[in-house]
Amino acid sequence: MGEVVRPERCVVAVDGPSGSGKSTVSRRLAMDLDGVYLDTGAMYRAVTWAVLEAGGDLSDPDFIAKVALEAELTVGTDPRAPHFRANGVDVDAAIRGPEVTGAVSAVAAVPAVRRHLVGQQQAIIARHPRIVVEGRDIASVVAPDAELKVYLTASPEARAQRRSKEDAADVTATQADLERRDKLDSSRTADPLRQAGDAIEVDTTGMSIDEVVVRLRELLSSKVQA
Numbered sequence: 001m002g003e004v005v006r007p008e009r010c011v012v013a014v015d016g017p018s019g020s021g022k023s024t025v026s027r028r029l030a031m032d033l034d035g036v037y038l039d040t041g042a043m044y045r046a047v048t049w050a051v052l053e054a055g056g057d058l059s060d061p062d063f064i065a066k067v068a069l070e071a072e073l074t075v076g077t078d079p080r081a082p083h084f085r086a087n088g089v090d091v092d093a094a095i096r097g098p099e100v101t102g103a104v105s106a107v108a109a110v111p112a113v114r115r116h117l118v119g120q121q122q123a124i125i126a127r128h129p130r131i132v133v134e135g136r137d138i139a140s141v142v143a144p145d146a147e148l149k150v151y152l153t154a155s156p157e158a159r160a161q162r163r164s165k166e167d168a169a170d171v172t173a174t175q176a177d178l179e180r181r182d183k184l185d186s187s188r189t190a191d192p193l194r195q196a197g198d199a200i201e202v203d204t205t206g207m208s209i210d211e212v213v214v215r216l217r218e219l220l221s222s223k224v225q226a
């Protein structure tokens with residue numbers, strides 16, 4: 001599938017809504033680049049897990065911020081197996097469960113939580129010469145100097161199909177949940193989900209994972225060789 005260009009140093013920012021193909025594509029691209037992978041959504045999820053464990057009021061931003069700032073996160077960046085721990089507990093399965101998925105938008109909307117996690121994300125990026133970072137605000141806030149910034153989209157139907165397959169859930173319910181989360185993620189005041197002005201939009205509807213990865217590799221080589 002063509003020669004892989006591996007720049008000495010590169011940050012690839014991959015933003016977009018859930019189900020746009022960000023995770024699979026970002027992990028594959030990181031492996032091709034012989035680099036690491038940072039799933040910032042998993043960081044918000046791990047902190048949400050800690051907040052739920054602490055059992056407080058999810059409508060209280062001060063409580064959420066306190067737990068989030070005290071939580072000890074271990075952030076895995078191996079694209080083959082990106083393991084996460086929170087407060088010493090392996091949370092890989094729990095952060096994908098319905099409780100965390102249902103509460104994460106509320107936690108991710110708290111400005112102090114965002115500032116804290118963005119700082120950690122920037123520190124991780126600074127430590128790695130080649131890194132693919134996926135999230136919602138990577139190109140706009142976390143890594144505005146990234147060599148390549150892409151915004152992945154897909155039709156609501158395609159996104160719901162993919163997510164329901166991953167979660168073994170009903171497509172209609174999944175589509176409703178995606179719409180609910182998109183709305184919360186795009187309408188919050190702190191770093192809402194939006195396409196950065198200089199990000200390249202790639203509509204993945206009807207594209208295979210391989211096709212999207214090849215497209216991103218082409219975009220990256222055109223950027224670093226320009």
Ligand code: DC
Binds near residue numbers: 108
């Ligand atoms: O990508 P995901 O579904 O695992 O993200 C989980 C939640 O975290 C989602 O509601 C959006 C939020 N998020 C965010 O606000 N900023 C990021 N950089 C990544 C995720």
